[in-house]
Amino acid sequence: MVRRKSMLKGRISRIGRYAIASSITDQCITCTTFNILAPIYKRLSDEDQDGRESDYRAFWLARNQRILDWLLRERSTIICLQEFWVGNDELVSMYEKRLGDAGYNNFQLARTNNRGDGLLTAVHRDYFNVINHRDLLLNDIGDRVAQLLHVELVNPFCQNRSTNVGQEILIVNTHLLFPHDSRLCLVRLHQVYEILQNVESYQKEFKLNPMPILLCGDWNGSKRGHVYKLLRSQGFVSSYDTAHQYTDADAHKWVSHRNHRGNICGVDFIWLRNPNKCLKLLKTSWNETVFSMFKSLLRRASLTDYDAFAFLKADSGGDYITYSCFCEALRQLNLAGHPYGLSEEEMKDLWVQADIDGNGLLDYSEFQERIWNAEDSDDDGSVHGSDVHDTVQAIGFSVKNAVLFPTEVEKGMWPEDYSLSDHARLTVVFSPVRMPCSQMIF
Incomplete structure (x- = not known):
């Protein structure tokens, strides 16, 4: 413990003009996420596109030596990299050696179909024991993957640790698809849904007590998107925005990426969900988010609520929407009817959610409640009642600081x-806190 404290006191982790070290105590952990731009994608000039x-x-x-220099100078306890060039043995060996020599356990995952790049997640041995890790292959267009690490703190966050206080964390690293056209926005939503399903399945499989979850990476979408709504609905918060007390309306105040079209946007996040969050059922969050996307597309066509209802019911012959008309509207709005659209099963699930009285038809009041005004619903879908067992003690995290480099992007x-890179680097300082949580029955 003495060695660890002296090591922390000597660590000056500067990002631009900011001193993260001022936020760090011997209780804190730090997490860095960084898309390092794989050399196979980096263009040398605008004139030579090939x-x-x-x-x-x-x-x-x-360039990668400089990236490693920065990472080792910051010495975050968790490092999540995207666009890691797994296809080049020399670069892989360089990262393995330098990070390994600095005390990190490293985990790599290549994208499927030999795309050449992938993910690297590194956790420092002085802070974490790795209990388990899983590779998640997302079955969709774009060959996207994710990593799930289950770790335990080496040292208790308080000296009087009670034996029933959990000291474990789940860490996810991923890189979502770039939405080259509007149809791919649904693919990104599917990717996040699949990641959350895997996290939930892992927790159930091992009957885990509540613990904090960090979702790190390049999400290729901003706070204005539907992926953000789904994550918020599942209790996640953007650590950077929390640190700076930004609201949902402050999306324009920072950026983290200049994409191949020359646009700048904020797409790199470290999402935090503390274990004391009362959660909606995941399928409920999914359905509500798809309905929100549905509503956005209707509004984009400048339709009022009654005009939208008329569009959905089409020529049904009555003042109601039939299932076939509902599915046809989804196809016309490009949410279904193509290889990466909603499946028949997903459309049926949406219909069941919307058809409140179960009579096989949607009247105007059901349309308003479940689709048009869904985001205003008071029903939070929280897990409660027989799903909750005893109260247990667990660790959670408060966000102490968060910094992007280069500083101009802030x-x-x-x-x-x-x-x-064409991405900024995001580092967040977390301070562990004790919190009571409801233990779930799996």
Whole structure:
């Protein structure tokens, strides 16, 4: 413990002009997420669209050495990297050696179908024992993957640790699909839903007590999107926005990526869900988020609520919506009818949720309650009653600080002289806190 304290006191973790070290105590953990831009994707110039950094060893080697220098200087306890060039043995060995020598356990996962890049998650041995890890292969377009790590704190967060206080954390690292067209927004939502299903299944399989969950990575979408709504509905908060006391309306105040179209946007997140959150059923959150997407598309067509109802009921012959008309509307709005749209089963689930009285038809009041005004519903769908058992003690996290580098991105600007990646690096400082939680029966 003495060695660990002295090591922490000597660690000066600077990101731009900010000193993260001022936020760190011997109780804190830090987490960094960074899309490091795989050399196979990095263009060397706008004029030569076919040239890639991967063709020039000196270039990609020097840039990745600088990335490692930054990471090792910050010495975060958790490091989550995206676009890690798993297809190059020399680069992989360099990361393994330098991170391994610095005390990290490293886990890599390649994207499916030999895409060349993937994920790397590293956790420091001085802070965590790795209990288990899983590779999640997301079955969709784009060959996306995720990593799930189940870790335990090496040292208790308080000296008088009670034996019934959990000291475990679930960490997820992922990189979602870029929405090249509007139809792919639903794919990204599917990807997150599948990740959350895997996390939930893992917790049930091992009958885990409540614990904090960190979702890290490049989400290729902002706080304005439906992925954000789904995560919020499941109790997750954006750590960076929490640290800076930003609301949902403050999405424009920071960016973290300049994409291949030249647009700047905030897409890199470390989501936190503490174990004391009262949760909706995951399927309920999914259905509500899809209805929200449905409603957004209707509003984008400048339809009022009654016009939208008329669009859905089409020529049904009565003042109601039939299931066939409902499915046809989903197809017309590009939410179904193509390889990565809603499945028949998913459409049926949506219909069952919307058909409140179960008579096989949607009248105007059901349409308003379940689709048009769904986000205003007072029913939170929380897990309660027979699903909850005794109260247990667990650790949670408070967000002490969060910083993006380069510092200009915290003001919504992208510096032209930044060449480390096309993404900013996000580091968050968490402080463990004790909290009572309801133990779930699995």
